[in-house]
Amino acid sequence: MTSKTPLRVGIAGLGAVGLDVARRLIDGVIEGVTLTAVAVRDADKARRALPQLGDLIAFRSMSALADDCDVVVECLPPALFREVAVATIDKGRLFMPLSVAQLLKNPDLITRAKEKGARILVPTGALLGLDAVRAAAEGTIHSVKMVTRKPPKGLEGAPYLVERSVSLEGLKEPRKIFDGTAREGAIGFPANVNVAAALSLAGVGPDRTQLEIWADPTVTRNTHTITVDSDAMRLSMTIESIPSENPRTGKSVAPSVIAALRGLVSELKVGS
Ligand SMILES: NC(=O)C1=CN([C@@H]2O[C@H](COP(=O)(O)OP(=O)(O)OC[C@H]3O[C@@H](n4cnc5c(N)ncnc54)[C@H](O)[C@@H]3O)[C@@H](O)[C@H]2O)C=CC1
Numbered sequence: 001m002t003s004k005t006p007l008r009v010g011i012a013g014l015g016a017v018g019l020d021v022a023r024r025l026i027d028g029v030i031e032g033v034t035l036t037a038v039a040v041r042d043a044d045k046a047r048r049a050l051p052q053l054g055d056l057i058a059f060r061s062m063s064a065l066a067d068d069c070d071v072v073v074e075c076l077p078p079a080l081f082r083e084v085a086v087a088t089i090d091k092g093r094l095f096m097p098l099s100v101a102q103l104l105k106n107p108d109l110i111t112r113a114k115e116k117g118a119r120i121l122v123p124t125g126a127l128l129g130l131d132a133v134r135a136a137a138e139g140t141i142h143s144v145k146m147v148t149r150k151p152p153k154g155l156e157g158a159p160y161l162v163e164r165s166v167s168l169e170g171l172k173e174p175r176k177i178f179d180g181t182a183r184e185g186a187i188g189f190p191a192n193v194n195v196a197a198a199l200s201l202a203g204v205g206p207d208r209t210q211l212e213i214w215a216d217p218t219v220t221r222n223t224h225t226i227t228v229d230s231d232a233m234r235l236s237m238t239i240e241s242i243p244s245e246n247p248r249t250g251k252s253v254a255p256s257v258i259a260a261l262r263g264l265v266s267e268l269k270v271g272s
Pocket residue numbers: 012013014015016017018039040041062074075076077078080097098099100124125126127190191192194195198246248249250253
């Protein structure tokens with residue numbers, strides 16, 4: 001792809017992340033990247049939010065989104081992930097998932113991407129430091145741990161809590177609600193800790209990545225701390241992301257997608 005050929009982007013799902021990414025692309029924040037098509041549930045609602053849709057930016061079904069896009073950014077509820085993933089990969093496009101926990105449930109997609117000449121690029125999303133974790137993974141990683149603290153509203157309704165009839169309503173003190181592996185966390189909290197899945201894919205995999213989740217009424221931000229110990233480095237990093245209109249999702253997620261898209265076309269790219 002040369003900088004003269006615009007990179008055509010499709011977005012599946014215009015919720016907290018997708019709408020923010022779409023707005024920024026329409027505003028022309030990245031020279032050489034255009035929003036070409038979107039897949040939405042309710043076209044009228046999408047047009048009310050973004051009147052530019054439907055004219056130069058096409059509405060497509062999820063299976064047709066990749067037809068005229070080089071990159072498809074998936075910003076859907078987890079249950080819809082596979083449909084758009086398969087359609088994009090089968091067309092040999094670049095697939096950028098946000099519902100990263102679903103990648104752990106659908107590992108065949110990675111082999112499928114190899115067969116079809118597609119690529120899967122996981123943006124850093126609500127996390128940080130994945131470049132350093134990948135560098136550590138070039139050597140020997142001894143341990144990876146992530147501790148997530150979210151305001152209770154950002155965790156309510158997660159399957160892990162519903163199955164155990166755990167209510168977070170009226171919580172006054174921080175409460176540890178989960179302690180296990182990233183794989184188990186991705187199953188129990190599919191819309192809350194995609195970041196744990198991303199961390200595990202960057203480092204030592206979902207079964208060796210440890211995860212704690214706290215419902216914490218004393219924090220106002222979605223807070224993730226990662227600690228990595230390897231033969232080359234020890235690192236500990238924390239990000240505190242302001243919740244977006246979707247309390248589960250931090251405001252750092254959409255800019256992270258924009259940064260990842262920019263990295264596909266810019267002459268200078270900083271960080272791996
Ligand atoms: N990787 C990461 O760091 C992060 C990942 N996420 C994940 O990213 C995904 C998107 O997050 P949000 O934007 O906050 O979710 P959201 O719930 O705000 O948006 C989802 C959108 O999908 C739309 N949708 C539902 N059915 C649809 C259909 N059949 N066709 C097209 N669109 C449909 C909904 O109307 C909604 O607008 C979620 O799976 C979330 O868990 C969220 C935050 C961080």
